[in-house]
Amino acid sequence: MPCHMRRGLELLTCSSICSLWSQSLAEERRGTESTLLKSSVKFPQSVIVWGAMSSAGVGPLCFLRSKVNAAVYQEVLEHFMLPAADQLYGDADFIFQQDLAPAHSAKPTSTWFKDHGIPLLNWPANSPDLNPIENLWGIVKRKMRYARPNNAEELKATIRAT
Numbered sequence: 001m002p003c004h005m006r007r008g009l010e011l012l013t014c015s016s017i018c019s020l021w022s023q024s025l026a027e028e029r030r031g032t033e034s035t036l037l038k039s040s041v042k043f044p045q046s047v048i049v050w051g052a053m054s055s056a057g058v059g060p061l062c063f064l065r066s067k068v069n070a071a072v073y074q075e076v077l078e079h080f081m082l083p084a085a086d087q088l089y090g091d092a093d094f095i096f097q098q099d100l101a102p103a104h105s106a107k108p109t110s111t112w113f114k115d116h117g118i119p120l121l122n123w124p125a126n127s128p129d130l131n132p133i134e135n136l137w138g139i140v141k142r143k144m145r146y147a148r149p150n151n152a153e154e155l156k157a158t159i160r161a162t
Contacts, residue, residue: 016049016137045152049159050076052084053133054094059084063156070106077112085118097121099131 048068052059062080066072085094096118098104113120128134143162149155 016051016141045155047152047155047159049156050080051133051136052081053136054088056088059088061160068101068103070103070108073103073106073109074112077109082116093119095119095121097123097131099123099128100125 048064050062050064050068060080060083062076064072064076068076081096085096088094096113098120100123103109124130140159140162144158147158149158
């Protein structure tokens with residue numbers, strides 16, 4: 001069976017932005033009237049986190065300090081994805097799945113994959129609903145709903161614990 005047809009040999013990856021909770025509701029009572037007030041933080045602290053999953057397990061989380069461009073993404077691939085793939089698959093072949101974010105589809109990134117002999121799963125544009133790891137990020141964010149981290153480090157710890 002061709003490599004791209006074998007089930008369970010895909011490594012699915014994505015990054016997500018998690019923010020400190022920026023909205024809350026408070027009730028204000030004046031006499032007999034009650035009003036719900038919505039408070040918000042204009043610039044909540046956030047972290048960018050990269051992760052990978054497959055039918056063989058999950059890879060480590062990578063918290064990024066800057067926006068993701070092609071160079072940053074290739075560093076993540078080199079230092080997080082390759083060791084995760086080695087741990088999950090050993091010497092077995094796998095297909096790498098990523099969305100079409102600019103850092104992922106940049107020519108230097110395509111060259112990086114070719115140089116490392118890693119085939120890419122063709123992926124339609126604007127289709128996060130097809131990406132299984134987006135469901136995992138949704139689960140993580142739902143589980144974090146009632147956590148109230150006070151800063152970026154507590155937010156990272158909450159994500160790791162989830």
